Amino acid sequence: MLTILSEIPEALLQCDARALNHVLPGPTLIKLEGQRREVLFVSVLLHGNEITGWETLRSILLNYRDRLLPRSLCLFIGNVAAAAQGRRCLPGQADYNRIWKADADMAEHALAREVLGELDGLPLFAAIDIHNNSGMNPHYACINRLGANFLYLARLFSRTVVYFIKPDEVLSLAMAAYCPSVTLECGQPGETTGVSHAREFVEACLHLSAFPDQILPDKEIDLFHTVATVKLKPGSRIGIAQSGVDFALLPDMDKLNFTELPAGSLFGWCNRPTLPLQAWDEQGQEISAQYFDVHEGEIITRTSVMPSMLSLDQEIIRQDCLCYLMERLSLGQAKRKYAD
Numbered sequence: 325m326l327t328i329l330s331e332i333p334e335a336l337l338q339c340d341a342r343a344l345n346h347v348l349p350g351p352t353l354i355k356l357e358g359q360r361r362e363v364l365f366v367s368v369l370l371h372g373n374e375i376t377g378w379e380t381l382r383s384i385l386l387n388y389r390d391r392l393l394p395r396s397l398c399l400f401i402g403n404v405a406a407a408a409q410g411r412r413c414l415p416g417q418a419d420y421n422r423i424w425k426a427d428a429d430m431a432e433h434a435l436a437r438e439v440l441g442e443l444d445g446l447p448l449f450a451a452i453d454i455h456n457n458s459g460m461n462p463h464y465a466c467i468n469r470l471g472a473n474f475l476y477l478a479r480l481f482s483r484t485v486v487y488f489i490k491p492d493e494v495l496s497l498a499m500a501a502y503c504p505s506v507t508l509e510c511g512q513p514g515e516t517t518g519v520s521h522a523r524e525f526v527e528a529c530l531h532l533s534a535f536p537d538q539i540l541p542d543k544e545i546d547l548f549h550t551v552a553t554v555k556l557k558p559g560s561r562i563g564i565a566q567s568g569v570d571f572a573l574l575p576d577m578d579k580l581n582f583t584e585l586p587a588g589s590l591f592g593w594c595n596r597p598t599l600p601l602q603a604w605d606e607q608g609q610e611i612s613a614q615y616f617d618v619h620e621g622e623i624i625t626r627t628s629v630m631p632s633m634l635s636l637d638q639e640i641i642r643q644d645c646l647c648y649l650m651e652r653l654s655l656g657q658a659k660r661k662y663a664d
């Protein structure tokens with residue numbers, strides 16, 4: 325299922341994400357040599373509609389068409405078939421960013437095993453997985469380990485950094501076993517600022533000779549820890565500010581992303597006295613009662629929380645989740661509680 329190349333096919337850099345399937349038969353790994361031997365691994369289009377990663381790499385590779393890259397690069401172009409249709413993933417496919425524990429039997433898990441097998445022998449320097457999101461979010465970096473090099477890499481992209489360990493089937497977590505690894509969230513697809521920001525970051529990583537031996541001061545970074553994933557109860561009907569549905573979103577709910585909400589904030593409406601949402605902590609415990617109350621059709625927050633990834637896109641809410649809830653973490657706390 326995986327195509328492996330050691331050079332860039334002639335027509336590839338003329339293709340936007342929707343046209344990649346004219347040149348590539350499917351998911352593809354391209355290994356390119358550069359001046360420094362240690363390899364920068366970059367993955368794009370794990371979600372076919374999130375085109376910023378491909379636009380970023382396309383522009384960098386065009387720039388280096390006639391010269392050697394400053395560092396060896398291994399590029400994984402993920403869900404080419406979904407990209408052709410501008411979809412996150414196709415019906416019947418596993419989500420390409422939920423397959424990297426590579427422990428199940430679908431074709432996509434076999435693909436993940438194949439990719440990880442190829443990477444296993446490489447001298448890896450760092451790993452970058454580039455995504456977009458659909459709501460209003462700032463650009464931020466996610467890490468799954470709190471080591472100094474992970475924090476340095478994330479801070480190179482944004483002062484807003486999110487640490488999470490669930491979901492644990494993501495590519496950045498699998499790559500954390502090999503090298504400092506980061507997921508970039510570059511705003512919504514199609515925004516040119518996302519491409520220019522990601523491009524600056526990837527270029528900086530290509531030029532970085534080594535990770536510095538320095539600890540970031542607390543004031544240099546806004547670090548958040550994901551404490552819960554909020555999902556819709558299966559079978560619930562949703563709408564935006566609509567009466568009669570099981571869960572009604574606030575009309576501009578995505579504006580709450582990365583906003584610290586005090587206890588008692590309105591978080592949507594429901595048509596019955598039981599909560600249509602489920603919040604799960606990183607250990608898989610259901611903890612909705614810690615965060616939400618229902619009072620006369622209003623869903624109210626019980627403690628101060630900060631949501632991320634809230635989106636008004638109902639397909640994404642159904643397929644993935646409504647949002648994540650986060651709490652602020654100091655570097656000192658991070659080191660004491662979680663560093664490994």
Ligand SMILES: [Zn+2]
Nearest residue numbers: 371374455456
């Ligand atoms: Zn994504």
